[in-house]
Structures are given as C-alpha cells and as structure tokens.
Amino acid sequence: MVRIESNIPKYLKIIRNQKTRDFPLASKRAFAKMQTLLDKACFELRQTDFNFPKICVSPSKQIVLDQNKNDARKVLDYIINLFNGLPNWAHPLTQMNLMPPTTAVSVVTAFLTALFNPDICSPELAGEQIAQAEGRIVKFLSNLVGYDPQKAFGFFTYGGSLAIQYGILLGLEKASPGRFRHGQKEETKILCSEAAHFSIQYAAGILGLGSNSVIAVKTKEDGSMDLKDLDLKAREILRRGKKIACVVGTLGTTDNFALDDLRGIFYLRNKWRAEFSLNYPISIHADAAIGWAWSFFKNYDFSTNPLQFPPETLQALKKILTRIKHLEKADTVSLNPHKYGYVPIPASFILFKQEDDALSSLRRGIKEAPQLGKATMGRNTGSYTIETTRSPIGVLTTLANFLSLGTEGYQAILGRVVEMGLLLRQKLKQIKGVEVFNEHGLGGGTTFCFTCPAWTLEEQNLINETILDRLSFQSAPVNLSLTRIGEKTTIKSLIITPFLESEDIDKLVSSIRAVAVDMNLS
Known part of the structure; x- marks a missing residue:
C-alpha cells in the first residue's frame, strides 16, 4: 500500500526535510550539504587578509531573529560576519590576552x-576509546608534572577557575572530613599571593567559605609569593585555632608570569603540621594554568642546547624550570x-596526586545519581565532575596537539615566547618615562606604564589608558590591554603567538614611542 504524501502531518514533513537538509549524521545528503557549507565558510575566510591584528571578513545583511526559518547559506553568511573585528590571535602585534592561535589539527578535531x-561523562555515551583518551x-x-601516573587521577573541565575550585574543595574535605556531605562547620582559611588569580576568592564564595576567608600574602619584587609573609600569616591563623584548608601557589601569574616557590611552600606546610600538631593535612594547590607547559623542558639537555636557543633565552628557561619542576610537591x-x-577553548584539566579518602568522599555513586547509570561505576570521571554532561572537545584537541606537535615542537614554541618577552622588556626600558614592572621577568607577559613625578596617580592612570587607546588606532595597530598593579593602571603585553620576529618587537616599541611623542610625553 502506497502512502499518500498529502496525508502526512505537516510536522512530519518538516522533520523529514530537516533529516535530509540539516542533520549530517542522519543522511548522506545532509552530510554533503555540510561539506558544501564548510567549503563556503573556508572560501569566505580565504578572502580575509590575516596580515592585520584584527579579522576582517565580508559584511553580510542582518537576519531578523523570529520564528521563520532561513536558508543555511544565508545563516552562515550572517554567522561569519559576527567574527568581524575579532583579534587575530596569530598576529605578532596581538598581545592583549592569553588566547592562542589554534592548530589546524585541533580545529578539525573540535x-x-x-x-x-x-x-565523556560516561563510556556509554562517549565510547570506550574516547573515554580512555581522557585517561591517556x-x-x-x-608524568609531565612529576606525579606517579599509576596513582594520580584527574579529568578535563571547562576552565582553570573550575579546576581551582576542585583543588580547594579537596583541601576543605581534608581539613574537615565529611564537610562535603554535612556542610562547613569550622572557620577555615585559604592562603594565596596578592598576584594570584581572582578566581580563588570567587571559588571560596561559591564553596561557602566566603571570599573574605582568602588571605592574600605579600609578593616579592619578582612577583612571587613572599614565603616569610606566608609563614607569618599561617602561624597567626593556626595560633588562633583556625584551620587552613589550602595554600594556592601560582606557577605563572597572568600578567607577569611570576612563579611561586612550591618547594618552599611544601617545606613550610610540613613544618606547620609538626609544630602545631595538626590532625589534618593542609593541601597545596598549584595553579599552573599558564606555567604547566614549560614542564616540556624537564628533560631538555641544557648543556648541548639542541634547539640552539640564544644564551639569554636558555638562562631564562633554566630559571623557569627551577620552579616548574616542583609541581609534584602540590596535592x-x-x-x-x-x-x-594552542588548542580551542575549553581545554582545562585538574590533576590529583592520588585518589585518597578525601577525593573518594566527593564521588557520586549510583544511589546519589541514579540518572547517570554506569557513569557512577569504577573510576569513571562522571562520578566526580560538577558537570554531568561533558563534551570531550578539550580532551581530544589536547590529545591531537600533543601527538602533532610533540615535545620538541612545544619546546621551540615556548622558547620563542620567552625570547620575545625578554627582548620586549629590554627595549621598553630604553623609552624615557617608562616603568617596566617585571623588568627581570622570564615569560611572555610584560607590564609597564608611563610615569612622571609631576603627575597625580589619577592623571597617570588616565594618561596610560589614553596611550592604550591610541595604540589601537596607529597605522600599524597594536592590540595590548590594561591591568592594575596596586592602584596603578598599567599596560600589558601578553605574548602567546610564537610567530614574532625582532622586527615586530621594534614595530611595537616604535608605535609606543610615536604615541608618547604625539602626547608630548617624551
């Protein structure tokens, strides 16, 4: 019996049309259409001139967002146009944030x-091979950070801020066993440096401690945590009978790439436990969101220097490694x-040194989360993660880049970042009236500002804001950004693209000089 098409309800006609038009895994025709759309998108982007710090694509007409459907090509034209004016992260003069240019293999993997x-919360929904990729x-x-891979545990999450929350959460559970189930009952503190990421305070608020429970420790001239001040503040807390759940060490601050001394923190933590007879371990969390990558140098032969880095770069890399190599001291x-x-957002990981009782207490079982089914069994990461639906995009793009670039590839890229950061700071110091806050810095981050004894703080801050604005309107535009150091507004350069030449640094410095001359500052 042949069905009469006219008798089919309208919604089914729409669905059948969508199957062959919109869902590439539902029909070969839709898959072919997706290929056509990808080709179109790539063709449109091929017209872009990537020699500029900002992306410029052909403008398209606006689409009214209403209940009517639109042709896919028209929609794609509109979507492509939304990327107009975005920073080109691969451009050598785009140094406004730690946003990397992404590799082709990671983009295709995404x-x-x-x-x-x-x-990836469950092998049932991700497949065994993808689930195993996270474990891999x-x-x-x-192994890279120095943990025993057989004892360590961890998983992908959507950002470093959430990863910090997990680290603090584990420290809270160690300080007050059962806290995860029964709530916070004791006044507990977290210690970190003044230069640490603001997400630590935010995590304390979310976790029920209150952001005021985070005690800021002074920093030294190089931006790293002052261990003498850490010791003083920790002892004061413990003398008052309060608990310390966690000390957060930062391995690569956002603006200046300052590196805290984890070995020193580890020594003090053990000393406090013995002297105050603590019946719980104070946890150490390493926020290595930025600095982790320099662990690729842990087996680099600095004596033969096979990648032929310049002497100054080699010395800086050695100094970085003296701090990064102690990541294994953190819990x-x-x-x-x-x-x-160099993978697309999001791709962050939290690593636990070992799967102990405190971590196990955070685990969901089938009783607590019946909807998750097999995800709660064994060591499945879905038993622990805040997210109960997780895309493996960060896992697979990270895997793709590790396999594609290899250790030597990362060493070359990161060495170049260090080299260009050193050169920029050296050149900036030669400009009259410029103060470089991390002139002895080691990474790609540089903070500086124009100063003058005759200016008030308010005037100085306004002048530096104006300088930044003018830099973006130069004939050779420069993408930098602002930050605050104490009460001072400063300009920051964050080098993450490895595609810089010394000539690009000269262009940047020349642009800064030109703006200063135009404003009668030098």
Missing part, C-alpha cells in the same frame, strides 16, 4: 567532536592547554 557529539591525557600530564594541579597548549 569539528569532529561537535559532529559526533559524545558525552591525564597519565601524560601527570592538586590545574592546567590549561587552551593557553600555551
């Missing part, structure tokens, strides 16, 4: 992940491949 749309990456990263480490791993 596309495939979006196409198949697995949920965790083992690789654990937990957070790291972001979506920064110096």
Whole structure:
C-alpha cells in the first residue's frame, strides 16, 4: 500500500526535510550539504587578509531573529560576519590576552567532536576509546608534572577557575572530613599571593567559605609569593585555632608570569603540621594554568642546547624550570592547554596526586545519581565532575596537539615566547618615562606604564589608558590591554603567538614611542 504524501502531518514533513537538509549524521545528503557549507565558510575566510591584528571578513545583511526559518547559506553568511573585528590571535602585534592561535589539527578535531557529539561523562555515551583518551591525557600530564601516573587521577573541565575550585574543595574535605556531605562547620582559611588569580576568592564564595576567608600574602619584587609573609600569616591563623584548608601557589601569574616557590611552600606546610600538631593535612594547590607547559623542558639537555636557543633565552628557561619542576610537591594541579597548549577553548584539566579518602568522599555513586547509570561505576570521571554532561572537545584537541606537535615542537614554541618577552622588556626600558614592572621577568607577559613625578596617580592612570587607546588606532595597530598593579593602571603585553620576529618587537616599541611623542610625553 502506497502512502499518500498529502496525508502526512505537516510536522512530519518538516522533520523529514530537516533529516535530509540539516542533520549530517542522519543522511548522506545532509552530510554533503555540510561539506558544501564548510567549503563556503573556508572560501569566505580565504578572502580575509590575516596580515592585520584584527579579522576582517565580508559584511553580510542582518537576519531578523523570529520564528521563520532561513536558508543555511544565508545563516552562515550572517554567522561569519559576527567574527568581524575579532583579534587575530596569530598576529605578532596581538598581545592583549592569553588566547592562542589554534592548530589546524585541533580545529578539525573540535569539528569532529561537535559532529559526533559524545558525552565523556560516561563510556556509554562517549565510547570506550574516547573515554580512555581522557585517561591517556591525564597519565601524560601527570608524568609531565612529576606525579606517579599509576596513582594520580584527574579529568578535563571547562576552565582553570573550575579546576581551582576542585583543588580547594579537596583541601576543605581534608581539613574537615565529611564537610562535603554535612556542610562547613569550622572557620577555615585559604592562603594565596596578592598576584594570584581572582578566581580563588570567587571559588571560596561559591564553596561557602566566603571570599573574605582568602588571605592574600605579600609578593616579592619578582612577583612571587613572599614565603616569610606566608609563614607569618599561617602561624597567626593556626595560633588562633583556625584551620587552613589550602595554600594556592601560582606557577605563572597572568600578567607577569611570576612563579611561586612550591618547594618552599611544601617545606613550610610540613613544618606547620609538626609544630602545631595538626590532625589534618593542609593541601597545596598549584595553579599552573599558564606555567604547566614549560614542564616540556624537564628533560631538555641544557648543556648541548639542541634547539640552539640564544644564551639569554636558555638562562631564562633554566630559571623557569627551577620552579616548574616542583609541581609534584602540590596535592592538586590545574592546567590549561587552551593557553600555551594552542588548542580551542575549553581545554582545562585538574590533576590529583592520588585518589585518597578525601577525593573518594566527593564521588557520586549510583544511589546519589541514579540518572547517570554506569557513569557512577569504577573510576569513571562522571562520578566526580560538577558537570554531568561533558563534551570531550578539550580532551581530544589536547590529545591531537600533543601527538602533532610533540615535545620538541612545544619546546621551540615556548622558547620563542620567552625570547620575545625578554627582548620586549629590554627595549621598553630604553623609552624615557617608562616603568617596566617585571623588568627581570622570564615569560611572555610584560607590564609597564608611563610615569612622571609631576603627575597625580589619577592623571597617570588616565594618561596610560589614553596611550592604550591610541595604540589601537596607529597605522600599524597594536592590540595590548590594561591591568592594575596596586592602584596603578598599567599596560600589558601578553605574548602567546610564537610567530614574532625582532622586527615586530621594534614595530611595537616604535608605535609606543610615536604615541608618547604625539602626547608630548617624551
């Protein structure tokens, strides 16, 4: 019996049309259409001139957002136009944030992940091979930071801020066993440096401690935590009978790439426990969202220097490694491949040194989460994560880049970042009236400002804001950004693209000089 098409309800006609038009895994015709759309998108972007710090694509007409459907090509034209004016992260004069240019292999991997749309919270929804990929990456990263891969545990999450929350959460559970189930009952503190990431205070608020429970420790001239002040503040807390759940050490501050001394923190933590007879371990969390990548140098032969880095760069890399190599002293480490791993956002990981009783107490079982089914069994990461639906995009793009670039590839990129950061700071110091806050810095981050004894603080801040604005309107535009150091507004350069030449640094410095002359500052 042949069905009469006219008798089919309208909604079914729409669905059948969508199957062959909109859902590439539902029909070969839709898959072919997706290929056409990808070709079109790539063709449109090929018209872009990537020699500029900002992306410029052909404008398209606006589409009214209403209940009517639109042709896919028209929609794509509109979507492409939304990227107009975005910073080109690969451009050498785009130094406004730690947003990396992404590799082709990671972009294609992200596309495939979006196409198949697995949920890595459960092997049932992601497949065994993708679920195992997360474990494979965790083992690789654990080995990289110095953990025992057989004892360590960890998982992908959507950002470094959430990874920090996990680290603090574990510290809270160690300080007050059962806290996760029964709530916070004791006044507990967290210690970190004044230069640490603001997400630590935010995490304390979210976790019920209150942001005021975070005690800021002074920093030294190089931006790292002052261990004498840490010792003083910790002792004062413990003498008052309060608990310390966690000390957060920062391995690569956002603006200046300052590196805290984890070995020194580890020594003090053990000393406090013995002297105050603590019946709980104070946890150490390493916020290595930025600095983790320099762990690729842990086996680099500095004596033969096979990649032939310049002497100044080699010395800086050695100094970085003296701090990074102690990541294994931390109980937990957070790291972001979506920064110096050169993969698309999001790609962050939290690593736990070992799966102990405190971590196990955070685990969901089938009784607590019946909807998750097999995700709650064994060591499945879905038993622990705040998210109960997780895309493996960060896992697979990180895996793709690790396999594609290799250790030597990362060493070359990161060495270049260090080299260009050193050169920029050296050149900036030669400009009259410029104060470089981290003139002895080691990484790609540089903070500076114009100063003059005759200016008030308010005048100085306004002048530096104006300088930044004018830099973006130069004939050779420069993308930098602002930050605050104490009460001072400063300009920051964050080098993450490795595609810089010394000539690009000269262009940047020349632009800054030109603006200063135009404003009668030098």
